[in-house]
Amino acid sequence: ELHKLLEETKFRSDRDTVILVGDLVNKGPGSFEVIRLARNLGALCVRGNHDDELLEAWFQSGRYKQGFPDGYPHDAVFKVSRA
Numbered sequence: 010e011l012h013k014l015l016e017e018t019k020f021r022s023d024r025d026t027v028i029l030v031g032d033l034v035n036k037g038p039g040s041f042e043v044i045r046l047a048r049n050l051g052a053l054c055v056r057g058n059h060d061d062e063l064l065e066a067w068f069q070s071g072r073y074k075q076g077f078p079d080g081y082p083h084d085a086v087f088k089v090s091r092a
Contacts, residue, residue, distance in 0.1 A: 011043075011046065012046075015027075022050060022051065026051075026052075026053060027047070027050045027051075027052040027053070028052065028053045028054075028055075029043075029047055029052050029053070029054045029055070030054075030055045030057070031055050031056060031057025031058070031059075031060065032057035032058070032059040032060065033047060033054060033057070033059075033060055034059055034060055034063045035059040035060075035062060035063060036059055040063075
C-alpha cells in the first residue's frame, strides 16, 4: 500500500520527506519490509507502542526481561535485525 501511495503522489526522495507515525512493526506480516523501506527512503519515524514492544523484546528488557514467553506472537524481532 505504501509503495502505491508513493507512486500516486509522485514521491521524489530529493524533494520529499516520508514521516511514518508509529507501529511500523508487529501489525502485520510485513514488518521487515516496512523497516527496510523506511530506511531506504530515509523516513522520519515516530515510535509507537508496537515498536516499543519490539525494542523490549530485542534488548530483553521490560516485559521481556525474563525472555520470550511461549507462543510469542510476533516474528518481527527476528526479521527486523536483517533490515
